[in-house]
Amino acid sequence: MIALLLVAVALANIAQPYPDLAPLQHGPTVLLLLAAPWLLRRWPLSDRAVMCIALFLFLHTLGARYIYSYVPYDDWARMLAGRDISTVFGLRRNGYDRLVHFAFGALLTGPLAETARRHGGLTRVWSVLFAFAAIGLGSALYEIFEWLLTLIAAGGTADYYNGQQGDIWDPQKDMAAAQIGSALTVLSAIFPLRRK
Template sequence: MFLPAAWAALRRWPLSTASVACLALFIGLHLLAARWSYSFVPYREWLGLAEEGRNHFDRLIHFLFGLLWTLPLAEAARRHAGYLAGKALLFAFLAVQSVSAVYEIFEWSLALLMAPESAEAYNGQQGDGFDAQKDMALALAGNILALATLSLVGRSKR
């Protein structure tokens, strides 16, 4: 159901190959996490690392949210909303940060309504009381890195 909807959206509102690749990579990593749950993706085993402490796969996803969604959002704002480059980048920044914050508030609200062990399993906080703040900071870091890269690429094209 998702693929036909995505195909129709891209035909109606086309994006560059780079933007589509960013979105596909992000969705692919979510599908990978759906197989194990974010807190249990065995990336350490795949990389031959010791299985100690927190599983950071969910943190990687938050960083990549900021990194990989910035280009498609900025490009969509330019192509389909008519924003100039600076405003398109600002839109992408604000959109990523807003979605990140709303998601963390949703997670927190859900945790309040669930039994503690169920909330821990769903949220993947893994005992970290500052998980939401760290997740938002990682999305911010990815967002800033993408914005800096896009700004440098834009300047080099002038």
């Protein structure tokens, strides 16, 4: 999975449409992937948890190629289905970043809970509550990082990177999307679907 993710990052940088922002978008992913063998030996996780992390990183890598605001999912949907997603759902902005924030909560709550249970000694209930809180903290810290970037980076770079697309409530909506994703994962852990 690590090798596949590294290949995905490499492919995402071929004919990169936003070369100035590519290091900022892909650099942390590459560093995490390079550290992953050591991290997974030190704090092993189940295959399911690693798959959730890998799926999130694949979604992030795709978004990072297009600096999130310009992922051409409407073009892809028109080619495949003849209709675009924005029209179907009444979206006035590119919603890919919101999807990835939702995925952050939905996909990483399980691995965080597993880590807290396996390596932190928390009970099942406390580990799930810890993961839910950690998603909120991680989301808030990321939005603060984006805000600090707008203070440090040149105006155009900051606007491109943080992808607000003119929405002054973008940070709050992003954090809410992550918490909703996490809440759904928590609820599915508390009330697992029963097969008939």
